[in-house]
Every structure is written in structure tokens, then in C-alpha cells.
Amino acid sequence: MMDKRKKINISHVITYVVLIVAAFVFLFPFYFMFVSATNSNADILSAAPKLFFGTHLSENLKNLNERLDLGRILLNSGILTVTYTVLAMLIHAMSGYAMAKYEFKGKGIIFGIIMLTMMIPGQVMYVPLFKLMNNIGWANTYQAVILPGLAGAFGMFLMRQNMLSFPTSLIEAARIDGYGEFAIFIKVVMPSMKPALGAMGIYMFMSMWNNFMWPLIILGTKSMYNFPVALSMLEGVAWRKDYGVIMLATVFAVLPILIIFLVFQKQFVAGVMGGAVKE
């Protein structure tokens, strides 16, 4: 042991120095966000901004509460994100499974068409979607935000790639043992898809939690806003921004994602790698 310790070679030192610098670069904005949430606007904007926790937290919280109904926004964002994530994971897993393990007529063409939808930029769909949602009376509702993005080519493709490596013989064995198709999917295939599902879940969670443009357009009243839209409201006009309040709101917006990521970190990394290697 002692020997090994002494043999710290120069390349290790360099590696660690680089990593520490990189970690600092990535972590500093987070740190500054937390610190600024406790400082006043003047402290943040002074020529040498305050880099330590201040005493303005309660004042910022009070101001924030005056401008936003935090509880309501958390609830909105929560409902939107959880519903969307659960449903989207199920739909993508099912469609990915079908594309990977079933043979049917026109499969190649259907797959191609689904993949082609990735080439349509989301922005061009806003106006027709907006009209559609208004015509069926869904403007300013949760489902108007959740439904349009529920089935997407990316999620389907990710699941398909992961499912391809699942041994078909295992599915056939289950069939012979008398399992129905749905039971096979849920009980045999899904358990081994945990890493991929974890990765996709995080991805879906983040994309819905951060969803801005479409909710902004379709949600009409303050009581329905999710976090990003509410945050953009705080921004106000350039010459009257209170960064302390904005940073505090940002902390609330970032925390859930941070927690989810820390909890599911392993699955996330494993899942992204999962589709890369085919055995």
C-alpha cells in the first residue's frame, strides 16, 4: 500500500487538476445560484458580486411569494411532469418493443415514417396545434400540454435499440409457457429494461419540467403556469430585474431535477450506454 501511494505519477496529478478545474467550472454557476438566492439585487450586481451566503433569503422569499403562487406552480409542474413521464415511458416502451420484436406488414415503412417525424421542427406545429387545442376546448388545460409530446420518435427509437438486444428466445419460451403477450411485455421484458427506462425517464422528466414554449402558448392563466413560464414572468423588464428573487425561484425549479438525477444517476449513465453496445 505504502509503495503504491508513493508512486503517484505525474499524469494522475494532471488528470486530477483538470478534473478539479472542470468540476469548479460546472459547479460554480450552481453555487452562485444558491448564494444569490440569499443576497439582495444590489449585492449581486455590484462590481464584485457577493460570493457568500447573505441575509436576504427571507426577503427574497417574501417578494417571490408576492409575485408567484409557488405552491400552485409546483403542483402544476408536478402534475404535468409526473403524468407525462409515466405515460410517455409506457408508450415508448410499448412502441419500441413492437418495433424490435414483432414482425408485421409495413414495419419498415412505419418505422421510417416515425423516424422522419424527427425532422419536423416543433415550432412549425405550434400554430396548428394551438388551433386544434382551442377547437376541442382544451386551451389552458394540463392535457393540452401533456398529449402533443407523448409519443415521440426519439423515445421509441431509444427503447427499440435497447430491446433489440433482448433475447428473442426468452420471449418465445414465455409464450410456450402460456404467458399472454401483455404479460410477457410487463413481466419478462420490462424488468430487464430498467436502465433504459431510467435513462428515458430522466430525459422525459427533464424535458417536461423544462418545457417552456408550448406551455407558454397554450396555458392562458397564471394559475396554470409551470415553472419555466412562471420564471419568464419574473424576468419582467430588463431595467427592473430582481436577481435575488429570480435566483431563488430558479433554485426551486432546479431542485427536483437535481434530486431525481442524483437518485437515478446510475440508471441514467447505464441506460445511455445500454443502446451503444449490441451483443
Add this chain to the structure above:
Amino acid sequence: MKRNLLSIILAAAVTVSLCACNGNGGSSEKKENGDGGLSGEITVWSWDVALAHLEEQAEKFRELHPDVEFNFEEMGVDQVYQKMTTCLQSGIGLPDIVSLEGEQMAKFGTKFPGKFAEFTDMINTDDFFPIKVAECTVDGKVIAYPWDSGPCGMFYRSDLFEKAGVKAEDIVTWDDFIEAGKTIKDKTGSDILCMAESRNDLVYRLMLMELGGFYFDEEGNPQVNSEESVRAMEMCKKMFDEGITFNNSSWDDMIAGMSADKFACIPEAVWMVGSIKDAVPDQEGKWAVMPLPRFDADQEPLGASNGGSALAVPSASENVEAAQEFVKFCMEDVDANIEGFQNYGLYPSYLPALESEAFEEGDEFFGGQKIFELFTEAGKNAPQVNYTENFAEALEMSKNSVAKILLEDEDVAEVLDAEQKEMEAKFK
């Protein structure tokens, strides 16, 4: 779709009948109250203080018209535009009242003709700053009410001026300004002017207005290689080359520079008063305002303007009449204008309000100087420029030209000629 069309037709019909019965501008809101009065639900999209001000005025309006209900939706400036664009394109989901930046009004009015209710017969345009009326007029029709305005002056640090032995009264022309700048740099180390090198083209644009020019002529054709434009740009370059300017690459940069005494002057609109007070409260008494320097000592002073908003009513609204009455109520009431100014720093465009006592008082932060007379004068004299639908794009091109000339040291006339060609090709 059909219902949609129908509602537009209905709204148009209401507008026409409204215009017909409201022939003589000065009609007071109390009159309508007597016979049935206004009713309906009015949704307002606005931002920040503007929204807060409208909310307060709505309370008063409801005392006269209790049947009118209000919904206020707060959003950021960009969000209003994003939502408006989608809603105008589809014709649904529009608010009854929306605040827009005056400079953007022409764009919305031109791109979506007929989608905004007309105020032509309601408003007495002589009561407002000419430049604000110009912002709200598209194709000869007034499609929005001018709200707050942005007449510009030169904010300066009286303490730094004093330290350097420079007197603001002696600065008449931009050349005087440059001389003063050299002295200030020598004596205090501060730059005299806060001028962005690439983030915006404000100094150039204000100079251009002072010379009676703009990106566009009256017909909306680009004219950025005009004599005035070249002259303004050359003056910017001259100041930059003297090394007496402070570059602000962002708004926050400027605020930070302000508190660190990096520069002595900011040419900006009157709404900057509030920003300075917020940003550097400890510099109370160290600020003052002078008119923007001129190009020639014997030139008639022309004002310049930057920013300020307008209040519009989309014609798809189901309550156009009530919405328009409310807009007029807020915009043409002296007290409402004074409250907006005193509580929220919204500098009126409405001349009768500007003539009231509230605007004659000195401001302690500015050493007791009566700063508002100066701004009102600048607002009255600002030329009626044509912002056109292309203002936002032209602004981007103009910023690029500023950066090329200042940072890459390219020839002024050549860059502006190239910009002119680009604009002509793009804005056909």
C-alpha cells in the same frame, strides 16, 4: 374556423359602430355609464409595472362601469410577442388588451392588418408626443394608444465632472463632449461615455435621430447610407478612437460599471432615472442630466427617443368597446398618468399630464435638478421616425455595422453602403 371568422366580423362590426358613435374625441366615460354602460370580461396581457399600473386603474374604471370584469395576465416582454404571434396567426386566444413596445407596433400592425381595433377617431393626436403617435400609426390608422415614452437625455455624474473641472453647461456639441472626455479620463481615470461596441447601436441611433434621420425614410425605405447616418457613425468612431468610451456587453455590465465609477455619462431615455436609483442608491446626489450634445452649436435641438410602450386592442376581442374605453380612460387621464409615473416610473406621452405640477418638481437624487422639463422638451422635439415592420431586423444589422466599424476598424461609408444594400435586398 367559421366561428372564428364570424367573431372577427362581429368584432369589426362593433368597432365600426363604436367609431361611428364616438365621433367627437373628448367624450367622457361618465356619459356611457348613464345609458346602460359597458359590460364584459376584459383580459389584459402586460408586464411588470405596466400591468400593476393597469390593475390599479381597472379598480377605478370599475367604479364607473361595475359590469366590466378584468383578468390580468402577467408575462415577460418576449413572451407577450411569442404568444401574440401564435394567437394572431390562428385568430384565437387573443387578449382584449395588450401592451407592446412602441417600436414593435408597426411590425404587428403591418404583418396583421386589420387585427387591431382602430383608435383614429377616439384619440386627439395633438395631445401626445409626435414620435409616440407615429409609433402607433400604421397606414394612416392609429391602432394603439401611446403609453409611456422614452425621450432621451445625457445622464452624467456631476461629482466626476466636478473632480475633473468640467462644466456640463459648456458641453454643447459632441466635439465639446469629446474634449471633456479627454479631461475626465486624465483627471479621474473614468471613461466619459458608456457606449456598447457590439451589443447595441444606441449612441449611433440617438445621434441619427438628433440629425433628423433614421434607418428608414418616411415611406419606410432604408436610408442607412445617408449623409446623417455617416455623420453619426463617424462621431461614434471618433469617440471610440479617443479611448474615452466604456463598453457594456450587457445591461448588467453597465450596472456593474456604474457602481464602480467606470464611466461618467449614459445617453438614455427617461426611464433610466428609476434604474439608476435602483442600481446605485449610494450615488444619490452625484447624478445630473443634460440635453444630448448636438452636432452643430447653431443647430435647432432635435430630441431623440428610445423605448416606451403602447396599448392595443385586438379586433378579435368580444368586448372591443369596453376594452377601448378602458384604454382611453387610462391613457387620457391626467391623474392616471401622474400615478403611473410616480408609482412605477412610466413617463407619459400625454402632454396635458406632462404640463402638470408633478413634472415640475426637482429630484433629490439628481441634486434637486428639475430633470423632467428637459425630457419633456426632448420628447416634443423628437422626430416622427418610421419604425416600419422591419425595425427589429434593421436594428440587428445596425449593431453589426457598429461592431465592424468600431472593432474591426472598417471604413464607415463602405460599411454603411453595404448595410444599405443588404437592407434593400431584404426588405423588398
